Amino acid sequence: MVSVVYEAPDSIQDAVKLLATSKVKANVLAGGTDLLVQMRGQHEPRLIVDVKKIASMMAANVSADGVALGPAVPSAELSARDDIKAIFPGLVEAAYLIGSTQVQGRCSVGGNLCNSSPAADTIPALIANRAQCVIEGPDGERTVAVEDFVTGVQRNCMTKGELLTMIKLPQPAPRTSDAYLRFIPRTEMDIAVAGAGVSITLGEDGTCTDARVAIGAVAVTALLVPEAAAALIGSKLDDAALQAAADAASAASKPITDRRGTIEYRKHVVGVLVKRAAKIAAERAGG
Numbered sequence: 515m516v517s518v519v520y521e522a523p524d525s526i527q528d529a530v531k532l533l534a535t536s537k538v539k540a541n542v543l544a545g546g547t548d549l550l551v552q553m554r555g556q557h558e559p560r561l562i563v564d565v566k567k568i569a570s571m572m573a574a575n576v577s578a579d580g581v582a583l584g585p586a587v588p589s590a591e592l593s594a595r596d597d598i599k600a601i602f603p604g605l606v607e608a609a610y611l612i613g614s615t616q617v618q619g620r621c622s623v624g625g626n627l628c629n630s631s632p633a634a635d636t637i638p639a640l641i642a643n644r645a646q647c648v649i650e651g652p653d654g655e656r657t658v659a660v661e662d663f664v665t666g667v668q669r670n671c672m673t674k675g676e677l678l679t680m681i682k683l684p685q686p687a688p689r690t691s692d693a694y695l696r697f698i699p700r701t702e703m704d705i706a707v708a709g710a711g712v713s714i715t716l717g718e719d720g721t722c723t724d725a726r727v728a729i730g731a732v733a734v735t736a737l738l739v740p741e742a743a744a745a746l747i748g749s750k751l752d753d754a755a756l757q758a759a760a761d762a763a764s765a766a767s768k769p770i771t772d773r774r775g776t777i778e779y780r781k782h783v784v785g786v787l788v789k790r791a792a793k794i795a796a797e798r799a800g801g
């Protein structure tokens with residue numbers, strides 16, 4: 515008989531203790547839309563630590579410093595938060611793209627990040643917005659930038675006993691906004707062939723004064739592409755600058771060929787998405 519022990523602590527300290535001292539494989543459960551699928555057909559003893567009873571994991575607070583996003587906040591709740599959408603519309607859109615209405619009721623940005631799929635929709639949007647992961651473990655707390663969090667296909671920097679406890683999104687400068695776009699072969703319920711998250715800051719005269727460009731599904735991890743941002747900064751986001759950013763993103767990508775698309779196709783598509791996402795972000799930023 516398989517022994518699966520379910521615990522639902524109400525504090526981070528208790529969750530960390532359970533994870534750190536477990537003698538069997540231990541998994542954090544947020545929405546379970548990845549975890550439960552992955553557990554099918556597996557018969558090893560396991561500890562499941564449900565974090566949804568921990569208040570801070572399920573809260574999202576907006577302050578002058580930015581947004582402190584509890585990692586287990588369901589996408590449906592995030593999509594209903596106009597205060598967060600007003601600051602990070604692209605991130606909220608990325609979370610809204612995950613799955614169906616049913617999946618949305620449970621799936622979370624933290625789960626998307628910790629599952630660490632190369633095609634995870636929220637990761638490029640988080641990177642574009644300079645998001646930081648707060649991680650707590652037996653040795654205390656540490657903070658890691660999202661672009662350094664994922665280390666490979668379904669691998670990340672967390673070690674035994676560690677828990678992602680907060681995603682911090684710093685308050686963007688005035689006249690800043692973001693956008694996330696992905697391409698899928700179907701109209702919905704599919705994973706990205708390529709994705710792009712872009713954040714743009716505009717000066718009073720419409721010149722781009724800052725930018726962040728991140729791409730997804732075109733390498734083993736989502737990538738921050740500083741060369742693409744550099745092509746946009748200092749420009750009025752004219753066609754030449756947008757094309758240079760697209761070319762930089764295509765050049766930085768390292769996709770594979772699979773049944774969803776070839777290397778050449780993905781490289782082209784990711785450039786197109788960067789161009790379009792940059793235009794949308796700039797329009798939102800007031801351009």
Ligand SMILES: Cc1cc2nc3c(=O)[nH]c(=O)nc-3n(C[C@H](O)[C@H](O)[C@H](O)COP(=O)(O)OP(=O)(O)OC[C@H]3O[C@@H](n4cnc5c(N)ncnc54)[C@H](O)[C@@H]3O)c2cc1C
Pocket residue numbers: 541542543544545546547548549550551565585586611612613614617620621622623624625626627628629633634635636676677678679703704705
């Ligand atoms: C039908 C369907 C459609 C989908 N469509 C998409 C899609 O379009 N785009 C997309 O990106 N994904 C998609 N997914 C994948 C999945 O829904 C997302 O990755 C989702 O965001 C996972 O969130 P969750 O809360 O359900 O994570 P869970 O399944 O609870 O957790 C995922 C992983 O992260 C770990 N984990 C979760 N929270 C923490 C934490 N705080 N600290 C440490 N580890 C943690 C878990 O142990 C597990 O390994 C889809 C899945 C399904 C079933």
